[in-house]
Amino acid sequence: MQKTIVLPTQRELQMQQDIEAITANATRKDLIQVLQAVQEKYGYLPQESLRLISKNMGVSRSEVYGVATFYHQFRLDPPGQYVIQVCMGTGCHAKGNADNYEHLKVLLGLKGDQTVTQDKVFSIEAARCFGCCSLAPVVAVTDSTGEYRRVYGSVDQKVLKKIIAEHREKAQNQESEPQRETIVCQRK
Amino acid sequence: MPEEIVYGKTGFRIRVPMASCTIAAGANEVLQSIQACLESKNLDVEIVPVGCMGLDFIDPWIELTKKGYPSVIYANVTPDMIDQIILEYLDRDYSSAFAFRYENDTDENPIQKLDEMEVWNNQVRWLSGKCGIINPDSIDEYVTVGGYQGLKKCLKQDPDETIEELKKANLRGRGGAGFPTYIKWNICKQQPGEVKYVIANCDEGDPGAFMNRLLAESDPHRILEGLIIAGHTIGANKGFVFVRAEKPLAAKRLLKAAEDAREKGFLGGNIMGSGYCFDIEVFLSAGAFVCGEETAMIAAIQGERANPIQRPPFPAVKGLWDMPTIINNVETLAHVATIMTEGWEKFAALGTEKSKGTKMYCVTGAVQRTGAYEVPVGTPIKKLLYDIAGGPPEGKSIKAVQLGGPSGGCVPADMFDLPMDYDSLQSAGAIMGSGGMVVLDNTNCMVDMARFFLSFTAAESCGKCSAGRIGTRLMYETLKRITNGEGKIDDIELLEEISDVMQKACLCALGRTASNPVLTTFRYFKQEYFDHINNKKCEALVCKALLNYHVDSNKCKGCLVCAKSCPVEAISGQKGTTAKIDLSKCIKCGTCAEICPFDAIQKLPGRVPDESVKVEEDCCK
Ligand SMILES: Cc1cc2nc3c(=O)[nH]c(=O)nc-3n(C[C@H](O)[C@H](O)[C@H](O)COP(=O)(O)O)c2cc1C
Ligand code: FES
Numbered sequence: 001m002q003k004t005i006v007l008p009t010q011r012e013l014q015m016q017q018d019i020e021a022i023t024a025n026a027t028r029k030d031l032i033q034v035l036q037a038v039q040e041k042y043g044y045l046p047q048e049s050l051r052l053i054s055k056n057m058g059v060s061r062s063e064v065y066g067v068a069t070f071y072h073q074f075r076l077d078p079p080g081q082y083v084i085q086v087c088m089g090t091g092c093h094a095k096g097n098a099d100n101y102e103h104l105k106v107l108l109g110l111k112g113d114q115t116v117t118q119d120k121v122f123s124i125e126a127a128r129c130f131g132c133c134s135l136a137p138v139v140a141v142t143d144s145t146g147e148y149r150r151v152y153g154s155v156d157q158k159v160l161k162k163i164i165a166e167h168r169e170k171a172q173n174q175e176s177e178p179q180r181e182t183i184v185c186q187r188k
Numbered sequence: 189m190p191e192e193i194v195y196g197k198t199g200f201r202i203r204v205p206m207a208s209c210t211i212a213a214g215a216n217e218v219l220q221s222i223q224a225c226l227e228s229k230n231l232d233v234e235i236v237p238v239g240c241m242g243l244d245f246i247d248p249w250i251e252l253t254k255k256g257y258p259s260v261i262y263a264n265v266t267p268d269m270i271d272q273i274i275l276e277y278l279d280r281d282y283s284s285a286f287a288f289r290y291e292n293d294t295d296e297n298p299i300q301k302l303d304e305m306e307v308w309n310n311q312v313r314w315l316s317g318k319c320g321i322i323n324p325d326s327i328d329e330y331v332t333v334g335g336y337q338g339l340k341k342c343l344k345q346d347p348d349e350t351i352e353e354l355k356k357a358n359l360r361g362r363g364g365a366g367f368p369t370y371i372k373w374n375i376c377k378q379q380p381g382e383v384k385y386v387i388a389n390c391d392e393g394d395p396g397a398f399m400n401r402l403l404a405e406s407d408p409h410r411i412l413e414g415l416i417i418a419g420h421t422i423g424a425n426k427g428f429v430f431v432r433a434e435k436p437l438a439a440k441r442l443l444k445a446a447e448d449a450r451e452k453g454f455l456g457g458n459i460m461g462s463g464y465c466f467d468i469e470v471f472l473s474a475g476a477f478v479c480g481e482e483t484a485m486i487a488a489i490q491g492e493r494a495n496p497i498q499r500p501p502f503p504a505v506k507g508l509w510d511m512p513t514i515i516n517n518v519e520t521l522a523h524v525a526t527i528m529t530e531g532w533e534k535f536a537a538l539g540t541e542k543s544k545g546t547k548m549y550c551v552t553g554a555v556q557r558t559g560a561y562e563v564p565v566g567t568p569i570k571k572l573l574y575d576i577a578g579g580p581p582e583g584k585s586i587k588a589v590q591l592g593g594p595s596g597g598c599v600p601a602d603m604f605d606l607p608m609d610y611d612s613l614q615s616a617g618a619i620m621g622s623g624g625m626v627v628l629d630n631t632n633c634m635v636d637m638a639r640f641f642l643s644f645t646a647a648e649s650c651g652k653c654s655a656g657r658i659g660t661r662l663m664y665e666t667l668k669r670i671t672n673g674e675g676k677i678d679d680i681e682l683l684e685e686i687s688d689v690m691q692k693a694c695l696c697a698l699g700r701t702a703s704n705p706v707l708t709t710f711r712y713f714k715q716e717y718f719d720h721i722n723n724k725k726c727e728a729l730v731c732k733a734l735l736n737y738h739v740d741s742n743k744c745k746g747c748l749v750c751a752k753s754c755p756v757e758a759i760s761g762q763k764g765t766t767a768k769i770d771l772s773k774c775i776k777c778g779t780c781a782e783i784c785p786f787d788a789i790q791k792l793p794g795r796v797p798d799e800s801v802k803v804e805e806d807c808c809k
Contacts, residue, residue: 031491032474036433070493070650071474073433089395090590090626091552093640102777106755128477129395131402131435132209133550133626134244134558149436151212157782 012048019049023056031059031067035074043144044075072128079144080116080123081174082167087138089129097137101126103157104139107164121171122164141167189290190332193322195255196234203251205320207240207405208437209398213247214266221267222250225274239406241320242548242560243307246286252277259289261302307557310576312538314530314546315522316562319406324441327448330409336454338528339413339420343462347377347421354524357532358544363389363480363517364592364621365697366543366610369524372514376422376504379512384424387485387508387515388415390431390438393477394593395644397624399548399560400518404431404438407522408445412468414521416454417528419466422514427468429518430485433475443470477594477648481696482507482515484650495652496696517622519548540566543609547623551577554584554629566612570604573627584629588712592621594641594648595701597708598634617708619701633730634713635720639667641705649698656699659690663706671731675721680710729791732776736792741766743788750780750789 008016022037034057038049045068054061068074086092086101104110104124108117116123132138135153141163142149152159195201204219219235226233243249246263252274253259262273263286276284287308288301302308322329330336342350354370361367376384388411392400404411415427429446431439446468449455457465476494478484484494486508507513516524523545527535535545543565549572550560556578563572569589573579580586588598591608597618599606606612613620628637646660663686666679687703694700710717719725726734739750744766751759751767758773759780769780769789781789 029489029491032488033472033491036472036474066493067491071476073474087395088644090593090624090640091396094553094590094626094628094632094637099778102775103779106777106779128393128434128475129398130208130212131392131398131438132212133396133398133552133624134209134247135212136552138212146436151208153212157779 015046015048016052019052019056023053026057028057028059031057031064032071035064035068039074040145042078044078047076078116078120079125081121081144081171083123083125083142083144084163085125085127085140085142087128087130087136087140088126089133089136089138091129091133091136092138095136097139097155100137100139100155100157100160104160107157107160121168139163189321193329193332194253194259196236198232198234200231200233200254201236201252202233203236203238203253203320205240205248205250206237208401208435209244210240210248211437215248217267218248218250218265218270221270222274225270229274231274236323237325238321239319239324240402240560241406242316242402242562243557244559245557249286251289253289254278258282258291260285260299261287261289306575307559307561307578310571311562312546312564313562314535314538315410315519315526316403316407316548316560318410319402322407324406324408325444327409327445327452327454330407331452334529335409336413336460338525339416339454340460342417342420342528343460343464347423350417350421350528351377353527353532357527357535359520359523359527359535360543360610361517362519362523362547362623364595364619366620369516369520372504372516373418373421375502376512376514379505381512382423383509383511384422385508385511385513386415386418386422386424386427387489387513388427388429388518388521389480389482389485389515390429390435390442390518391473391480391485392432392435392622393480393648394622394624396552396590396593396626397550397622399550399623401435401438402560403518403522403548404435405441408438408441409449410522410525411442411518412445412449412455413525414516414518414523415468416459416466417524418514418516418521420464422512424514425465425467427466428489428508429468429470430473430479430489431470432473432479439470439472446470476650477644478650478696478698481698484696485515486513493650495650496698498695538564540564540607540609542611547608547620549608549623549625551625551627553589553625553627554580554586554632555627556581563608566607566609568605568607569599569625572608572625573604577627580627580629584631586627587630587632588628588634590626590628590637590705591624592619592704593624594644595619595697595704596621597704598628598637598712599708600712603712617704617711619704631728631730633671633726633728634709634716635667635726636671636728636730638706638709639664639671642667642702645698645702649702650696653693653695653699655690655693656695656702659686659694659699660702662686663690663703667706670717670720671726672733673720673724673731675717677721679721680714680717684710725793727793729793734793735776736771736794737769737774737776737778737781738790738792739767739769740788740790743786745786745788747785750784753779753783755779 026034050064054064137155139155140151249263250265251261285299351370359369390400419427473479479488479494481496482503484496488494503513539545546562547565548562552558561576586601588600590598610620642664646664649656649660651657669675729735746764758770761767
């Protein structure tokens with residue numbers, strides 16, 4: 001009798017190692033932090049990672065999936081290189097951010113429920129308040145891991161175009177390291 | 189203010205606000221420009237990153253303070269202004285300044301002192317007084333301005349005395365419900381058992397409110413101090429600060445504050461030599477509005493879906509991992525720290541008979557001076573919106589203010605004499621909530637606002653109880669129908685009926701209060717519902733299905749910029765003649781109206797082309 005063994009791909013092996021490292025010493029109460037760490041690594045939660053988390057932590061898959069789908073922070077699909085988050089809070093709604101969202105879709109050529117551009121440079125998300133309501137309407141741009149983050153206030157079509165152009169250029173020169181949001185403090 | 193805080197070691201300090209709001213307004217670039225300028229001029233100046241002082245309309249501001257000079261604040265600063273500002277300041281020319289912080293230099297200056305400005309002198313900055321002055325990342329500065337003195341006092345006294353002082357202060361929770369803090373603490377203190385927990389609620393899910401974020405970013409140690417006092421009073425050794433992921437800077441500051449406090453012996457084992465041990469963990473929420481609810485927050489910290497559970501038992505009896513737990517809003521905790529330091533008498537002297545002290549409000553939307561302001565509880569709405577926030581921008585008029593977020597309601601302009609305390613607002617159908625105030629003007633449609641809030645609560649409902657899950661969705665669908673111009677007159681009754689069921693049957697306060705935005709808009713703005721349903725009209729020109737775009741032939745020069753910009757090619761015409769919009773193609777995105785150099789494209793009410801709109805208007809009158 002012949003048996004076929006499917007060998008794991010390089011990527012799968014890597015993921016196994018990554019998840020192993022993240023879930024080491026984690027107990028049930030750490031599930032949210034584990035998911036956050038995985039998302040920080042991959043920019044989203046790949047299905048395979050959910051299976052591995054469940055196996056390593058001894059938590060049922062339905063429970064892992066239940067938590068992953070409950071919270072807004074978690075994505076199950078890969079985002080674009082830059083995620084444009086349009087605030088849908090009260091302050092921003094009153095100042096017309098719903099229109100900005102529609103404009104953004106038009107500017108990025110997104111149709112219907114589509115949220116990721118064809119070239120995978122941008123994806124869009126509706127977000128809740130960033131706490132910068134006095135600058136409403138507000139749009140934030142992050143990279144998929146959340147390391148880079150920039151918040152824009154008083155957004156209109158012009159600003160949207162600027163945001164897109166700026167980040168498209170960045171994406172093209174993207175060989176360089178992503179920038180962290182830095183707060184510089186100089187003491188003499 | 190101690191001199192070392194005002195002038196620092198070098199005798200010359202430049203304060204730059206580094207909070208989420210000011211960074212978004214460009215503070216980072218300003219900071220870099222200041223650094224470059226100081227380097228090129230070889231000046232020995234200390235740049236101090238501070239928090240936000242709540243005057244968001246002047247963001248980003250900077251403050252220059254040199255010994256022998258007054259302390260001067262400059263508003264809406266851009267990087268290219270820096271050189272000039274520093275030169276002028278050293279020249280004692282303050283003509284481009286916004287205000288003097290403490291003293292004026294000479295009498296000739298037309299610039300006001302902060303204390304002389306309406307936006308400032310109508311406030312009582314009891315809690316937020318240090319925001320924007322001290323460096324939030326420096327525990328030394330917090331200690332210098334009297335920080336951790338309240339904790340020191342509490343550690344020396346019996347916890348019952350602390351509770352007694354809070355009772356005399358009559359502090360009520362600032363997280364929304366206004367529950368007296370001392371009662372909650374007392375219940376928890378009396379529970380048997382060694383293991384108890386305290387949680388600081390910095391979730392701030394109410395969109396439009398940012399005072400918790402502001403406090404955490406500008407004066408994080410005050411929150412920690414309150415939390416440690418809470419732990420000591422009820423006998424807990426472990427605390428959590430629950431922060432939402434959308435506010436990463438607040439979490440970062442709190443983490444840094446906890447690290448420093450540990451190093452200096454305000455956290456950890458044997459705090460300040462008292463033998464009391466307490467430590468905290470900063471929990472980064474993965475984001476869900478319902479997490480702000482106490483029992484849901486407990487589930488989230490345990491790593492589960494944040495489903496609320498039936499109360500009682502209240503968390504003070506059975507909470508985190510089934511142990512007695514108190515949960516307080518961070519503003520409440522900051523109040524505790526301030527009360528313990530300054531004395532309850534001063535706190536109780538402010539506010540009304542039933543609600544003492546001050547409350548922070550975030551005023552955004554249609555006002556001239558948006559920001560976060562602290563006033564005594566019971567201050568009339570009018571004073572906040574007009575005296576402090578400066579009223580509506582020119583040419584606009586305020587229609588209503590939305591208070592308390594998705595669980596709150598809209599209060600119409602003719603009720604602005606209402607004092608803002610827990611009970612008066614409740615009687616008007618709104619709630620104090622966390623203190624977010626979104627000011628609406630005549631470009632805001634009240635039916636659309638109600639639809640917006642229900643879309644919010646429908647998306648945020650945890651889905652556990654049917655009344656909440658189905659009720660919010662049904663209400664949302666109905667309101668959507670009305671704003672789409674497909675509403676029926678029976679819909680109003682239907683909405684009332686659903687809201688009645690939800691108020692009675694929902695498991696948690698999210699569902700029980702979700703219909704408040706609808707009920708208050710019914711109460712004060714019913715005509716707008718009738719307009720949408722009967723006349724298919726949205727007076728505020730917000731509801732897309734009930735408006736259309738029209739080219740004014742008197743203004744149109746036929747440049748056809750609009751035609752080029754239209755994403756669906758709905759505009760046609762020849763150069764020099766009036767452009768024409770094909771309404772069957774138009775998606776009402778508004779691009780053309782925004783881009784037209786002659787302001788010739790307007791929104792008109794009604795769902796049909798312009799001629800018939802006039803007919804409809806006529807027959808209504
Ligand atoms: C749906 C829902 C959301 C809430 N969100 C918050 C919140 O974001 N921040 C907060 O402090 N309290 C929030 N609360 C109120 C808390 O449940 C709780 O009453 C409060 O944190 C108690 O603190 P306090 O006594 O200091 O006011 C929310 C309540 C509900 C029902
Ligand atoms: S409502 Fe958009 S930032 Fe607060």
